[in-house]
Amino acid sequence: MAPPIVRGTAAWKYFGDFRDGLLAGQVLVLQVAHPVVAAGVRDHSNYTSDPWTRLMRTGASLSIYVYGGTAGARVEAERLRSLHRTFTGVSGGRRYSALNPAAYAWVHATLVKVPVDAQRFFGRPLSTSELNEYYAQMRDVGRMLGVREQDLPPDWTAFERYYDTMVADFEPNPTIATLFETIQTVRKPVRWLPDSWWRLHARVQMFLLRATLPPEFRARLGLQWTPDDQRRFTRFAHWVRLASTPIPAGLRTAHMRWIGKLNVWFRAHPRAYRLLIRHDNGPGARPQTHLS
Template identity: 80%
Template sequence: MARPVVRGTAAWKYFGDFRDVLLAGQVLVLQVAHPVVAAGVRDHSDYTSDPWTRLMRTGASLSIYVYGGVAGARVEAARLRALHRTFTGVADGRRYSALDPAAYAWVHATLVKVPVDVQRFFGRPLSTSELAEYYAQMCDIGRLLGVRERDLPPDWAAFERYYDSMVAGFAANRTIEELFTTIRTVRKPVEWLPDRWWLPLRRAQARGQMFLIRATLPADLRARLGLKWTEADQRRFNRFATVVRVFATPIPAGLRTAHMRWIGKLNVWFRAHPRVYARLIGGNGPGSAPRA
C-alpha cells in the first residue's frame, strides 16, 4: 500500500496540475486507439453530440477518485463499474465489454501517464523517488477502480515497458477519425454564444488541440495515424513548452491543483446531497447519467 493521496505527496502535487489539460486530446486518442475502448465509445458515448457535458463528467469523476478521499473513491469506483457493466456490443464479429480487463487497465494506464508526460513536456520531470511514490499511489487507485492486480505492472520501469508495448500495437481506426472530426466541428458550449464569436474560437481551438495531439503523441503512433510533424513544428512546440514551463513551474503545487481538489470535494458533497445537485444541475449526481 502507498501513502494516501494527501497534501505534499506525489499524486496530490501532479495529478490535478492545470497543465494536464494540455494533454486532454492526446489521452483521448490513446484511449480510443485500443480496439475495445474504440468500440465502446463508438456504440455508447455521447461525446460527439455533447462533448462539453462529457468533459465535465469526466473531470468530476477524476477529481473524486483522486482528491475525494478513500470513501469518495470507493463510491466513484462502484459507480464507474456499474455504469460500464452496461456497455457491451459486437465489434469485428466479436462480443466486447467495457469492463474487458485489458481495456479497463489501459484506460487507467493512460490517466496514470498524463501527469508524468505533462511534467516532462511543460515542467520539471519527476524524480525517481517521486515517480515511485506517484506510481504506487495510482496503483492503489487502480485497485479501488477494479483494475486486476496482474494488470498493474510492479514498478514504473515495468509500467513504461507495458505502455510502450501497447502503443506499438495500435493503428488508425474509425473512432479516432470521429474524434478528430469532433475537435474540428465541436458545437458551442452555450447556445447564447453568437456564431460570429464561436466559429473563429472553434477554428483556433481545433488548430491548437490538433497541434498538441501531434506534438505529444508517441512518434511511431503519430506516423501510423498519418499525422505530419516537421522540424519547424518541433521548434514551435519547444517554444510553447518553454513559455508554459517558465510561467507555470514557479506556481506552488497547491495552487496548480486547487481547482481539481475543490471540484473533488464539491462532487463528494453533491453525492451526499443528490437533491441539491438535481435542482442546480440536473440528473442524479455528478456523472450519473448512463453514458460512456
C-alpha cells in the same frame, strides 16, 4: 504500501496540475486506440454531440479518486463499475464489455501517464523517487477502481514497458477519425465566443495532440509532424514552463481539489447532483463512459 494521497505527496502535486489539460486530446486518442474502448465509445457515448458536458463529467469523476478521500473514491469507483456493466455490444463479430479487464486497465494507464507526460513537456520531469511514489499511489487508485492486480505493473519501469508495448500494437480506427473530426468541427460551447477564437482553439488542440502523441503512433495515424512544428512546440512548451513552474503546487491543483471535494458532497446528495447537470448524470442516470 503506498503513502496516502495527502498534501505534498506526488499524486497530490501532479495528478490535478492544470497543465495536464494540455494533453486532453492525446489521452482521448490513446484511449480509443484500444479496440474495445473504441467500440464502447462508438456504441455508448454521445461525446460528438455534447463533448463539453461529457468532459466536465470526466474531470469531476476523476478528481474524486485523488482529492475526494478514500471513502469518496470507493463510492465513485463502485458507481462507475455499476454503470459500465451495461456497456456491452458486438464489434468485429465478437462481443465486448466495457469491463473487459485489459481495456479497463488501459484506460486507467493512460490517466496515470498524463501527469508524468505533462511535467516532462511543460514542467520539471518527476525525479525517480517522485515517480516511484506517484506510481505506487496510482496503483492504489487502480485497485479502488477495480483494475485487477495482474493488470497493474509492479513499478514504474514495468509500467513504462507495458505502456510502450500497448501503444506499439495500436492501429488507426474509425473512432479515432471521428474524434479528430469532432475536435475540428464541434459547435461552440457558448454563443458569445467569437468564431475566429473557436477555430484557433481547434487548431491548437490538434497541434498539441500531434505534438504529444508517441511519435511512432502519430506516424501510423498519418499525422504530419515537421521540424518547424517541433520548433513551434518547443517554444510553446518553454513559455508554459516559464509561466507555470513557479506557481506553488497547491495553486496548480486547487481547481481539481475543490471539484473533488464538491463531488463527494454531490454523490452523497444525488438529488442536488441531478438538478445541477439537468437530471442525466446522477446515480441511476444514463450510463456514460470516461470518454463521453
